[in-house]
Amino acid sequence: MLSFVKIARPWRRLGLAWALGLLGALATALPGHTAENLIVTFGILQRSIPIADLERFATTGELTPQLQIYRRQLQISDEQLSQIQEALSTPVSLSSVAVAQFLYTEQGILLLEQIGRVVQTPVRQANVQALRGALILAAADPEADFTLVNVLKTYPTEAMRIDLAEGLAIAQEVNQAILQSQAAFAQVQAIATAKAAANPVDAEALLQLVQSERQYGIDRIQVVVPGLPSPAQLYLPEVLPGQRGVPAEGFPLVVISHGLGGTINSYNYLAEYMATGGIAVATLEHPGSNDQQLYALLAGLSDAVVQDEEFLRRPRDVSLTLNTLDRLNQSPSPIRGRLDLDRVGIMGQSFGGYTALALTGASFDQAGLATACPPGTLSFNPSLLLQCQAARLGNPGSGLGDPRVKSVFVMNPIGSALFGPTGYGQIEVPIMVVAGTADTVAPAFPEQIEPFTWLTARDRYLLLINRGTHFSTIGDIAQGNQPLPIPPELIGLRPELVWEYMQVLGLAYFKLTLAGDQRFQPVLTPAFADALGGEPYLLSLVTTLTPEQDAPENPAEPPPAATPLPDAPLSPPPPAVSP
Known part of the structure; x- marks a missing residue:
C-alpha cells in the first residue's frame, strides 16, 4: 500500500496542473458570457425560461409566476415537481480533472454527441465544445456544487436550447428499457420461487x-x-x-x-x-x-x-x-x-x-x-x-x-x-x-x-x-x-x-x-x-x-412521455435489517 501511495500522489499533482492549464485554455477559447435563459422547444413551439428562475426553484422550491404557468400547462404533479427539483439541485462528487479527462476520451466525446441531440445552442446546433466547457467549468467552480443547474449557468452562450421532442423520445426509449428489465426481473424471480418451492433442500x-x-x-x-x-x-x-x-x-x-x-x-x-x-x-x-x-x-x-x-x-x-x-x-x-x-x-x-x-x-x-x-x-x-x-x-x-x-x-x-x-x-x-x-x-x-x-x-x-x-x-x-x-x-x-x-x-x-x-x-x-x-x-x-x-412479449405500457422516469429498481434501497 505504501508503494501505491507514492505512485498516486505525484500523478495527482500532475493532474492538478493539467486541469488548471485546461481551465485557462477554456477561459480564453470560450465566449466571455454564460447562459441566462433556457429555451425549450417542441416542434414549432418555443418557450424561454430564465435560468435564474430555475436556480431559485432548485434552491428554495419556489416557482415564479412563469414556472407556475408552465407547471399547469404540463400538468406536473407535486411528486414530479419534487423529482425535477432534486435533479436540478443534487450535487455530484466529481473533480474537474475527472470530468475533463473523461470528456476528452472516445467514450466522453460519444456521450457529448448523444447529449447534443437534446442540448443545443440557440441556433439549434449541437456544440460539443460548449457542452464540454459547461460541464468542466461547473465541476471546477469553487463556490458552487457540481449540479445540473450550475451546468446550465455555465453554458458558454447566451442561452441553452433543449429540444423537448428529442428528449422525450430518449426518455421513452429508456422508460421502455426499464420496464423491460423490471419484467425480466419478475420473470426470473417467479421461476426461481416456483422451483424453490417444488424442490426444497436442507x-x-x-x-x-x-x-x-x-x-x-x-x-x-x-x-x-x-x-x-x-x-x-x-x-x-x-x-x-x-x-x-x-x-x-x-x-x-x-x-x-x-x-x-x-x-x-x-x-x-x-x-x-x-x-x-x-x-x-x-x-x-x-x-x-x-x-x-x-x-x-x-x-x-x-x-x-x-x-x-x-x-x-x-x-x-x-x-x-x-x-x-x-x-x-x-x-x-x-x-x-x-x-x-x-x-x-x-x-x-x-x-x-x-x-x-x-x-x-x-x-x-x-x-x-x-x-x-x-x-x-x-x-x-x-x-x-x-x-x-x-x-x-x-x-x-x-x-x-x-x-x-x-x-x-x-x-x-x-x-x-x-x-x-x-x-x-x-x-x-x-x-x-x-x-x-x-x-x-x-x-x-x-x-x-x-x-x-x-x-x-x-x-x-x-x-x-x-x-x-x-x-x-x-x-x-x-x-x-x-x-x-x-x-x-x-x-x-x-x-x-x-x-x-x-x-x-x-x-x-x-x-x-x-x-x-x-x-x-x-x-x-x-x-x-x-x-x-x-x-x-x-x-x-x-x-x-x-x-x-x-421478458413478456408486451410489457406494461410505458408512462406518458412527459412523465419523469421511474427510479425503481435503480434507486438505492432503503435501510433494512440485516439477516
Missing part, C-alpha cells in the same frame, strides 16, 4: 457442508510472470496438522480477473475463502485497465479509458499466468505437484467477466457490433461505450480462448454486443452468471439475463441479486485511494453480505464443476439460493431460461 446442512470444506491454511506466493509488469499472487491451500492432505492430482486452480479500475487485491475475500476450502486461487493485475490506468487518465498521461488492444491483452494476461504456473508446477519450485492445471476455472467481474468469457473461446460478433456501435441514443446500457471499442479490432475468432479453462464464474459481465448470440452459443464449459437488479453500468437485462438465454452449455446458472449493484461484489471498492471514489449509494447497502454469498456459492460452484464433488449440486439450486439470501439482497437462481421467459 439449507442449514448444505451451508455446514460448504463451511466444513475449509480445512486448509493459506500459503501466499508471489509469482513473477514473464510478460506482466507485476507479479501474480497465488493463494495455495496449505495442509494443516491433522487435516486432509494435498490431493494426488493437485489442487484445482481458479484465476480471478478484476474489472476496469480494479487491482490484484479487489477479490482477496474470495481468494482467501476458496483457498481455505481446497481451491487454489491466482489473482493478477491487468496493467492496461487497472487503477493505475485510471490514475494515468486523470493525470493527463493517457488519452483513453483503455486502449483497444486491452481486449486482446486481458485474456492473454491470464494465459501467460497459467503458462508460468504450469511450468513451476512441473519443475523444482515451492508449488511443484500442488496444482492440477487440467482443472482450471476463471472468475471475473465486469471487464473481467468479458475476459473470462473470451477465455472460453467465444468469438466477437462483428455484425452485432456494427449494428450496436456507436450507440445512437443515450443508452440505458453504458457498458456499450466500452464494448464498441472492440469493433475496430477485427474478430480474433477463438484465438483468445485457453483450452485449460474448464469452468467460469462471471459477475456483472459485459459482452452482449461484443459476443452476441453466436459468441455465447460457443461457450461449452459450465458457467455461472451473476447479475444485480440495481446495476446501472452493465444493466442486468441486456448484459446478463438476455445473454443467458443464448447459452447452450449443459451446466449453466443465473444468479439474480435483488438490489445488487455493479460494485456490490468488489472487495476494495469502499477503501480510500480510489481513482474515482464511488458514492455509497452506488455501492449499495452492506456489500459485505454480497461478498459472503459469493464466497459460499463460489466455493460450492468450483467444488462441483472442477473437483467433480456431487455433494455440492444441491447448493446450486433455487431453494438454497433463496434461503441463503436475505434483506436487503434477496437471491434468485435459475438454471434454464428461454428468450420467451426472460
